[in-house]
Amino acid sequence: MMTTQVPRRPWLQRWHVKPIGWTLVILILLVASSRMTGVDVGMFFNNLGQFTDLLVRMSQPAWDYLPVILHPLYETIQMAILGTTIGATFAVPFAVLAASNLVHNRWLRGIIRLMLDLVRTLPDLLLAAIFVAIFGIGSTAGVVTLAIFSFGMVSKLFYEVIETIDMGPLEALESVGANKLTIIWYAVLPQIMNQFVSYFLYTLEFNVRASTVLGYLGAGGIGVFLQRSLNEFNYSQTAVIILATLVVVMAIDGISNHLRRVLL
Amino acid sequence: MQTTISKKPATLTLWRRWNWLLWIAIVAVIYTWAITGLHFTGLQESAASVSRSIVHGLVQPDWPYVYNGSGEDLVSLILQTLAIAFLGTIISSLISVPFAFWAARGGKEWLHVRSGSGKVVLTLIRTFPEIVLAIMFIKAVGPGSYAGVLAVSIHSIGMLGKLFSEAIENMDRGADEAITSAGGNSAQIFMLATLPTIMPEFISYTLYRFEIAVRSASILGMVGAGGIGTPMIFAIQTRNWPRVGIILLGIVLMVLLIDTLSEQLRKRLI
Amino acid sequence: MDKTPIISFKNVNKVYDNGTVGLKNINFEIPQGEFLVVVGLSGAGKSTLLRTINRMHEITSGEIRVEGESIKAYKGRSLRLLRRKIGMIFQNFNLVKRSSVAKNVLSGRVSYYATWQSILGLFSATDKQKAVQALQRVSLAEKLYARADELSGGQQQRVAIARTLMQDPKIILADEPIASLDPLTTKTVMDILKRLNQEDGITVIVNLHSVALAREYADRIVGLRAGEVVYDEPIADVTEADLNRVYQTV
Numbered sequence: 001m002m003t004t005q006v007p008r009r010p011w012l013q014r015w016h017v018k019p020i021g022w023t024l025v026i027l028i029l030l031v032a033s034s035r036m037t038g039v040d041v042g043m044f045f046n047n048l049g050q051f052t053d054l055l056v057r058m059s060q061p062a063w064d065y066l067p068v069i070l071h072p073l074y075e076t077i078q079m080a081i082l083g084t085t086i087g088a089t090f091a092v093p094f095a096v097l098a099a100s101n102l103v104h105n106r107w108l109r110g111i112i113r114l115m116l117d118l119v120r121t122l123p124d125l126l127l128a129a130i131f132v133a134i135f136g137i138g139s140t141a142g143v144v145t146l147a148i149f150s151f152g153m154v155s156k157l158f159y160e161v162i163e164t165i166d167m168g169p170l171e172a173l174e175s176v177g178a179n180k181l182t183i184i185w186y187a188v189l190p191q192i193m194n195q196f197v198s199y200f201l202y203t204l205e206f207n208v209r210a211s212t213v214l215g216y217l218g219a220g221g222i223g224v225f226l227q228r229s230l231n232e233f234n235y236s237q238t239a240v241i242i243l244a245t246l247v248v249v250m251a252i253d254g255i256s257n258h259l260r261r262v263l264l
Numbered sequence: 265m266q267t268t269i270s271k272k273p274a275t276l277t278l279w280r281r282w283n284w285l286l287w288i289a290i291v292a293v294i295y296t297w298a299i300t301g302l303h304f305t306g307l308q309e310s311a312a313s314v315s316r317s318i319v320h321g322l323v324q325p326d327w328p329y330v331y332n333g334s335g336e337d338l339v340s341l342i343l344q345t346l347a348i349a350f351l352g353t354i355i356s357s358l359i360s361v362p363f364a365f366w367a368a369r370g371g372k373e374w375l376h377v378r379s380g381s382g383k384v385v386l387t388l389i390r391t392f393p394e395i396v397l398a399i400m401f402i403k404a405v406g407p408g409s410y411a412g413v414l415a416v417s418i419h420s421i422g423m424l425g426k427l428f429s430e431a432i433e434n435m436d437r438g439a440d441e442a443i444t445s446a447g448g449n450s451a452q453i454f455m456l457a458t459l460p461t462i463m464p465e466f467i468s469y470t471l472y473r474f475e476i477a478v479r480s481a482s483i484l485g486m487v488g489a490g491g492i493g494t495p496m497i498f499a500i501q502t503r504n505w506p507r508v509g510i511i512l513l514g515i516v517l518m519v520l521l522i523d524t525l526s527e528q529l530r531k532r533l534i
Numbered sequence: 535m536d537k538t539p540i541i542s543f544k545n546v547n548k549v550y551d552n553g554t555v556g557l558k559n560i561n562f563e564i565p566q567g568e569f570l571v572v573v574g575l576s577g578a579g580k581s582t583l584l585r586t587i588n589r590m591h592e593i594t595s596g597e598i599r600v601e602g603e604s605i606k607a608y609k610g611r612s613l614r615l616l617r618r619k620i621g622m623i624f625q626n627f628n629l630v631k632r633s634s635v636a637k638n639v640l641s642g643r644v645s646y647y648a649t650w651q652s653i654l655g656l657f658s659a660t661d662k663q664k665a666v667q668a669l670q671r672v673s674l675a676e677k678l679y680a681r682a683d684e685l686s687g688g689q690q691q692r693v694a695i696a697r698t699l700m701q702d703p704k705i706i707l708a709d710e711p712i713a714s715l716d717p718l719t720t721k722t723v724m725d726i727l728k729r730l731n732q733e734d735g736i737t738v739i740v741n742l743h744s745v746a747l748a749r750e751y752a753d754r755i756v757g758l759r760a761g762e763v764v765y766d767e768p769i770a771d772v773t774e775a776d777l778n779r780v781y782q783t784v
């Protein structure tokens with residue numbers, strides 16, 4: 001029987017350089033982070049009394065508060081619907097320009113993508129704070145925030161979908177000399193419509209969650225009441241708000257999940 | 265083109281042909297409700313001038329704030345933000361593992377009671393607003409980044425637990441089978457087959473969640489839970505736009521850097 | 535010479551939870567050192583048959599004996615000891631793809647170690663040497679430190695065989711070991727199994743789809759159809775017409 005040569009163990013493996021290296025890096029980062037943030041396990045347990053007191057009060061929801069928050073809850077959903085729609089509408093042309101199979105100009109594509117990347121770096125609450133400063137307290141700031149946020153999210157999802165389409169019908173139209181818009185309308189849109197709607201619904205779910213806290217900074221919806229109850233230490237009201245939000249979010253998730261399953 | 269041969273009753277085809285009208289009606293009702301329900305009263309006349317000052321602040325940021333050695337400058341607070349996100353994500357990833365095995369659907373479970381309850385718990389955690397968590401933890405440990413770490417740790421379980429459990433559900437059980445047939449006990453199967461198979465995916469999801477945690481950590485400060493959010497909200501409220509400009513710049517750069525790094529690492533993992 | 539068969543089936547039936555009949559009244563014996571090939575259509579119950587031998591599947595009634603002992607009552611440690619002497623090879627290799635070949639091969643030896651030793655990877659120097667030898671037997675020693683997913687399908691299956699050798703098995707069960715391989719690597723893998731059978735006296739039971747391969751390697755061929763043994767002959771008596779009968783649809 002033929003025996004083969006046994007290789008020498010590479011020194012990287014012999015001394016476990018990679019696992020030890022990564023463990024060290026993570027340990028150092030952990031120590032540095034806990035110093036920087038002043039994490040102190042003891043402190044948590046010292047103040048446990050206050051924390052449990054809060055939990056106890058939250059576990060006794062003030063149900064009579066429910067009628068008060070129904071309208072702001074609707075407002076939250078309305079904000080999410082409008083914001084997502086505006087954002088998604090603006091996202092379509094940008095997604096087309098960012099798709100590498102439709103736009104062959106590298107520079108144009110690069111610039112558009114960089115812009116989209118930049119938009120996506122901004123957290124929603126930060127946008128809300130700025131738009132409240134611009135538009136004042138109210139749902140306008142909320143809608144604009146959600147529109148910009150959805151724009152960033154949807155445009156990326158959309159161009160990734162566009163890049164997966166079948167190029168056949170497109171080339172067929174190109175070969176008969178159809179113009180770009182015709183091509184997009186007849187060869188691109190039919191292929192991606194279902195996925196677009198699916199992602200739109202996904203973003204809507206996400207925005208309903210997000211919009212419940214935007215009001216915390218004054219951008220309309222249920223968040224305004226959340227902030228009020230927390231400021232007044234009225235935790236039994238906070239509990240009602242959170243529970244109601246939960247129900248709404250889960251209902252929307254359920255509907256949207258169902259629709260997406262039907263679509264795909 | 266009358267080539268369709270339908271064995272279905274005529275009413276059904278009629279319904280098939282016209283149900284899009286119903287959909288359009290539903291969508292129209294929803295949008296009418298959404299648009300008429302909102303009052304765009306918040307619009308103030310100063311909007312234009314405020315926007316102008318913001319743009320002005322953005323192009324002429326408060327450079328000296330970048331670093332002044334006080335520990336309250338941009339660089340220190342960005343580092344603190346990253347520390348909150350890092351610590352929170354690591355803690356959360358550890359707690360998420362048992363949650364994930366709880367919520368992962370097993371083969372011969374009766375009506376999926378175990379996994380179903382796990383999934384509900386994870387959804388509850390995910391839906392509980394992170395800032396409310398932060399405020400609750402501020403009660404427990406006082407304002408500052410410690411509360412931020414706790415908020416990120418708990419909130420992230422909702423998403424990480426879900427992603428992990430899906431990874432477990434979809435994982436290739438082949439290696440488990442091999443160790444079983446070699447006579448391994450359940451601890452050996454878990455440590456020698458399940459864990460090494462699933463680990464790269466767990467790490468990849470943890471990195472992805474870290475990217476999101478960096479964004480949350482940078483706004484948790486707005487409610488007093490440490491990091492760059494605190495000076496940010498303060499600067500907005502005092503209309504210190506050059507300060508807002510430099511902080512925005514800092515956040516954008518931080519997030520871009522972390523996203524790129526994490527994406528590179530994730531690519532190498534798979 | 536001891537004449538008791540190494541494996542015997544007696545009135546074995548298997549019905550799956552959903553009512554599917556997996557095995558129906560199986561009766562036959564496998565003598566020590568045989569190279570047995572099981573053939574049959576897809577869904578005939580070949581995998582089921584194989585997996586009942588190391589109790590990866592439970593039978594509904596009847597009795598299976600391995601080395602003269604009924605395996606029914608085994609549990610915990612005794613079940614693991616049964617499995618240890620029965621190596622198993624799978625169609626999809628079932629390696630930990632992102633671990634090294636060395637780790638994969640060593641993992642075949644888990645049952646010889648205490649839990650804490652094996653999970654910390656504390657395998658003895660002797661066993662590491664044994665892993666190298668196992669790989670040499672499948673002519674893959676040069677891949678000792680490669681990652682499993684860097685190897686071709688045939689190479690991965692050879693690693694899986696080396697892993698099985700670490701158990702010091704008396705029996706090897708191979709469930710369509712070559713189904714995802716090309717003809718050339720198929721021959722390599724089958725040759726290795728044949729050699730283990732002839733040189734080490736390991737009893738080998740292989741599920742195959744290909745009749746040609748079965749005739750080339752088997753000492754004896756068993757045909758299954760719808761969970762029943764419909765054919766059982768030593769290779770000398772096997773004719774083409776017989777085998778066609780096995781592949782008849784019901």
Ligand SMILES: Nc1ncnc2c1ncn2[C@@H]1O[C@H](COP(=O)(O)OP(=O)(O)OP(=O)(O)O)[C@@H](O)[C@H]1O
Pocket residue numbers: 550551552554555556574575576577578579580581582583
């Ligand atoms: N876990 C299970 N639950 C229910 N029925 C099963 C299960 N596993 C297999 N079966 C059924 O038992 C029968 C025998 O399956 P088995 O996998 O043993 O066939 P096979 O001969 O190995 O087929 P193949 O060549 O496709 O691997 C099939 O009808 C199959 O559908």
Ligand SMILES: [Mg+2]
Pocket residue numbers: 580581582709710
């Ligand atoms: Mg099979």
